[in-house]
Amino acid sequence: TGILVYIVSGFTLRPVRNIVEVASRIQATRSMERVAEPKSDDEYRELARTINGMLTRIESSIKTQTNFFASAAHELKTPLTVMQTELSVALNQNPEPSTRTILENQLHEVQRLDRVIQDFLLISQLKSESLVIRKAVNRLDEALYSALKRCKYQIKTKNAQVKITLATEDCTSNFDYDKTELVLFNLLENAIKYSQQEATIQVTINRTDRLAVQFVNPVTETITDVEILKSEFKKVNDLSSGLGMGLWICQEIMRLQDGELNLHQTNGDFIAEVVI
DSSP states (O other): OHHHHHHHHHHHHHHHHHHHHHHHHOOSSSSOOOOOOOSSOSHHHHHHHHHHHHHHHHHHHHHHHHHHHHHHHHHHHHHHHHHHHHHHHHHTTOOOHHHHHHHHHHHHHHHHHHHHHHHHHHHHHHHTTOOOOOOEEEEHHHHHHHHHHHTHHHHHHHTOEEEEEEOOSOOEEEEOHHHHHHHHHHHHHHHHHTSOTTOEEEEEEEESSSEEEEEEEEOSSOOSOGGGGGSTTOOSSTTSSSOSOHHHHHHHHHHHTTOEEEEEEETTEEEEEEEO
């Protein structure tokens, strides 16, 4: 009798186990897996239909949120571009020193806001799985020097030094230049931001099996779990500026290029490494 009850209960609960198995695999994306509806017209089928209806509503909400990010980013980019152009033109007209300082500070803040908008757009593209990667043979050192130029204000503010070492003569690899340059910029900016005044940032391009660039900067705070920084909306501390999405964006861009983003902390140094 006991064996018969066990067999019958196992058969009866099989639809529930199937629903649980599928539900445990579902991720919050724009295209979510659905639970298979049992053929029997009973409570199990009603449960599957209810779960699928809930998933449809969640999917719709994600699409709406993603579309809002993309639309808002596009609407804000044009006025920000105009502001950057006008401030740059004003700076080129040799203003008084006091006026120049004001204009430079305003231009920096507008550029920072532009990067936030760019991050919103990237987030929406990554979430919707619509970010296009255009890989070609490029030089990693050129992308690094381009990122360095974009960090000149942060370097000046922190009175930091950036020491670049090319440990390999072959700096060519197959990657998306613009997306990778953005990754390098984010990592270099973080290295400067979270270092003390007058710190030296060590940047090394090397090659073993694959081409890699490593950023090493001294830090005052100990991070118990550096891997968590690659999660969404995670920051070193809650009071630091930024969205807490920079490293997540970097990780996703590298993943789409079959690359890696590795983080370590040792002997008072924070190490971020990009492998292409």
